[in-house]
Amino acid sequence: MPYELDKTASSFEQDFKEFLEARRDSEQAVDEIVAAIIDRVRREGDAALLELTEKLDRVPLSADTLRFSKREIDEAERLCERQTLEALELATERISDYHRRQKPEDLSYDDATGVRLGHRWNAIDAVGLYVPGGTASYPSSVLMNAIPAKVAGVSRVAMAVPTPDGQVAPLVLAAARMAGVDEIYRMGGAQAVAALAYGTESVAPVDKITGPGNAYVASAKRQVFGHVGIDMIAGPSEILVVADAENDPSWIAADLLSQAEHDTSAQSILISDDADFLEKVKRQIEVYLQRLPRSEIAGESWHTHGALIRVGQLDEAAELVNRVAPEHLELAVAEPEQLAAHIRHAGAIFLGRHTPEALGDYLAGPNHVLPTGRSARFSSGLSVLDFLKRSSVIQATETSLPAVGPPAMTLARAEGLDAHALSLAVRLGLDKQGD
Amino acid sequence: MPYELDKTASSFEQDFKEFLEARRDSEQAVDEIVAAIIDRVRREGDAALLELTEKLDRVPLSADTLRFSKREIDEAERLCERQTLEALELATERISDYHRRQKPEDLSYDDATGVRLGHRWNAIDAVGLYVPGGTASYPSSVLMNAIPAKVAGVSRVAMAVPTPDGQVAPLVLAAARMAGVDEIYRMGGAQAVAALAYGTESVAPVDKITGPGNAYVASAKRQVFGHVGIDMIAGPSEILVVADAENDPSWIAADLLSQAEHDTSAQSILISDDADFLEKVKRQIEVYLQRLPRSEIAGESWHTHGALIRVGQLDEAAELVNRVAPEHLELAVAEPEQLAAHIRHAGAIFLGRHTPEALGDYLAGPNHVLPTGRSARFSSGLSVLDFLKRSSVIQATETSLPAVGPPAMTLARAEGLDAHALSLAVRLGLDKQGD
Numbered sequence: 001m002p003y004e005l006d007k008t009a010s011s012f013e014q015d016f017k018e019f020l021e022a023r024r025d026s027e028q029a030v031d032e033i034v035a036a037i038i039d040r041v042r043r044e045g046d047a048a049l050l051e052l053t054e055k056l057d058r059v060p061l062s063a064d065t066l067r068f069s070k071r072e073i074d075e076a077e078r079l080c081e082r083q084t085l086e087a088l089e090l091a092t093e094r095i096s097d098y099h100r101r102q103k104p105e106d107l108s109y110d111d112a113t114g115v116r117l118g119h120r121w122n123a124i125d126a127v128g129l130y131v132p133g134g135t136a137s138y139p140s141s142v143l144m145n146a147i148p149a150k151v152a153g154v155s156r157v158a159m160a161v162p163t164p165d166g167q168v169a170p171l172v173l174a175a176a177r178m179a180g181v182d183e184i185y186r187m188g189g190a191q192a193v194a195a196l197a198y199g200t201e202s203v204a205p206v207d208k209i210t211g212p213g214n215a216y217v218a219s220a221k222r223q224v225f226g227h228v229g230i231d232m233i234a235g236p237s238e239i240l241v242v243a244d245a246e247n248d249p250s251w252i253a254a255d256l257l258s259q260a261e262h263d264t265s266a267q268s269i270l271i272s273d274d275a276d277f278l279e280k281v282k283r284q285i286e287v288y289l290q291r292l293p294r295s296e297i298a299g300e301s302w303h304t305h306g307a308l309i310r311v312g313q314l315d316e317a318a319e320l321v322n323r324v325a326p327e328h329l330e331l332a333v334a335e336p337e338q339l340a341a342h343i344r345h346a347g348a349i350f351l352g353r354h355t356p357e358a359l360g361d362y363l364a365g366p367n368h369v370l371p372t373g374r375s376a377r378f379s380s381g382l383s384v385l386d387f388l389k390r391s392s393v394i395q396a397t398e399t400s401l402p403a404v405g406p407p408a409m410t411l412a413r414a415e416g417l418d419a420h421a422l423s424l425a426v427r428l429g430l431d432k433q434g435d
Numbered sequence: 436m437p438y439e440l441d442k443t444a445s446s447f448e449q450d451f452k453e454f455l456e457a458r459r460d461s462e463q464a465v466d467e468i469v470a471a472i473i474d475r476v477r478r479e480g481d482a483a484l485l486e487l488t489e490k491l492d493r494v495p496l497s498a499d500t501l502r503f504s505k506r507e508i509d510e511a512e513r514l515c516e517r518q519t520l521e522a523l524e525l526a527t528e529r530i531s532d533y534h535r536r537q538k539p540e541d542l543s544y545d546d547a548t549g550v551r552l553g554h555r556w557n558a559i560d561a562v563g564l565y566v567p568g569g570t571a572s573y574p575s576s577v578l579m580n581a582i583p584a585k586v587a588g589v590s591r592v593a594m595a596v597p598t599p600d601g602q603v604a605p606l607v608l609a610a611a612r613m614a615g616v617d618e619i620y621r622m623g624g625a626q627a628v629a630a631l632a633y634g635t636e637s638v639a640p641v642d643k644i645t646g647p648g649n650a651y652v653a654s655a656k657r658q659v660f661g662h663v664g665i666d667m668i669a670g671p672s673e674i675l676v677v678a679d680a681e682n683d684p685s686w687i688a689a690d691l692l693s694q695a696e697h698d699t700s701a702q703s704i705l706i707s708d709d710a711d712f713l714e715k716v717k718r719q720i721e722v723y724l725q726r727l728p729r730s731e732i733a734g735e736s737w738h739t740h741g742a743l744i745r746v747g748q749l750d751e752a753a754e755l756v757n758r759v760a761p762e763h764l765e766l767a768v769a770e771p772e773q774l775a776a777h778i779r780h781a782g783a784i785f786l787g788r789h790t791p792e793a794l795g796d797y798l799a800g801p802n803h804v805l806p807t808g809r810s811a812r813f814s815s816g817l818s819v820l821d822f823l824k825r826s827s828v829i830q831a832t833e834t835s836l837p838a839v840g841p842p843a844m845t846l847a848r849a850e851g852l853d854a855h856a857l858s859l860a861v862r863l864g865l866d867k868q869g870d
Contacts, residue, residue: 081849088846117800122780125812254860257857258852292853344560349829354832355829356858358855358858358859359831359840362855365550377559383825389806389811391784392795392816394785394786395786404525404529407521410518411526414519415574418696418727422692
């Protein structure tokens, strides 16, 4: 059964702490296996990649068939329903439009001393996008990862998707094409991450790898981090809904289940000031669980990790939200902006009664790759910024250097870095022994 | 002796590749030791932290003396030279001014369907700043880490600095106060990182940890990553100078040594189109090495990792720069902007003959925490953005939801996520079995 907490109870603080600290992810001892796979792919290239793919995905491939051909992608597109492709196109358009507004500006100015300062943004050259195979192979995730990269100006987006027993979701290939992915490889797991990070004869290396994956993929991303960039390591997903009694309990029940159906370790939390409303939502969830196709997953998630939290006043919810720092936050209340003003930590905020989280998963526009497991305290959802990097720019001249050089020399000497001071002194005519 | 490469030679491509791939960092097997330390601090709190500090830094402390008192910081300030404090104040002012210009704007707009979209930035609540002890204890690094956090609006910046044998650089404490650091603890190594990440009785946990450190600190940061945020794991530092023959060789020699004196694994690279100029710089470096206080370190760095690269034409330098993706790039040429226009990957660019890199280390304004070891391909220097995170915002209404809800339902069903579709259907009056 879900957790039930009452903020008006004297045990609340202790109960809430235990709830916050309860672990949901089953950590597996995969690091060593993954390290060995990465090492093999680094040393043996294609040979290791193809052998591991045949062994783990049961697909015999060659250097020629590793990559999907244009014809294979055409074929996959033909297998997709027209209505779904149209929805995917709308999503592509809306996600692109939103992400274009994230593009940052370059900066350049001359300060009072005449020193020119600024920064310039450049796109990463090549990005690898990991897409899980099987049931977790979501076309929406392809869009959410590839579009920001392309909007940023990444010239090469290479996608890896495992094809266990040769199977791949046609919509995933269609979405990749729509989002502008340049290369798609039939590979998965740690071996795919290694191939993207270090390159093989058939796969050119990339500079950064993004996208979700299982424990092996997550471990591989951690291990190649530093050699290439990575996005966050996603943990189990969560939603927190703050709702008053004016909501239709069935709407809120559906929202909580939309998170729970992702994964047995997903978490759905409802905060309300009305005990009766909480009870109604709880009952409605059981009704829905009778008929939903993924009720086994959703039920296990809800009964193990779900939570109903009663607060005395709705405005007490903000503090609890900030402590949970949820990936998704719905504010299904009469004045959502009033409450939102007090929210400091949340991956995405869905305002009002008519904004179910699922809208953001597909085509509202903002990214659905969001910080999980309380990491919204210190990180943000995926964005165009993740595919750009900044060079700072400094230009002093013969006339401006004398204004800032001497104090810099003072600090260099205070740190015992005399060659630093020397590089300033020679330019200021202050070094007598130079030549 | 430094590497000497000639782009006009037939072996250049092979030589340059080997040069790029040569390892400079000595990876140590510290992960297990660090994991044990983190585990102990997590379980035992202050007791483990104080015992490890006594053992490793030879300082017996109590919960009361772990943190520097206001009086101790006053005292440290009095020990600093007035001229140095003034230079530090100028640096604080200039760094603050530059970083204030990095603050991003919130976004909010209504799209054509009437859906409100946007994002909001919030500061991280609490940040831990690691400062190395001993000879690598640099006040400039305190400013470069703490100021962006404070400009971002971080309300609590807690600093950890080890005090081996009770020693600490007074300027480090003065810089911390000047930059607005809120708490300073006498602790270092993996135990300090663990205390900041998980908290103890005396040290409240933080949400993100930044700052440089040795192999133990780097390993600890990697291990607590996910539970808290971290900045990049800094590797050995490097400079690449592109210089024509019009430069004074002694200026360029000093610049190359200013990088080399940091660390024996630092790297200094000079690219020029003039063989005679390269030779002159090489000779001048040996002259300077006779008299610089840190010539042992600088000499080992230069002779082991340094490089002189001759190109046929200066404009060929841009491609090599992009492949090196240097932390620091000096363009000591007549038309630096022309060359800079072709640079895609560099942490910081110093334009023209009068902008030695040391200026950027102290007080030009931009951050000196920059991506090392070719990671400028995919990452940026430290900035205000590293201490902020973004919540996306979505608000649909009864009138706008019908425009975007149905295609989202189509995609949810295509992905087999029926509760997602249900959460939209109930709001659109399309679910008949709801209650």
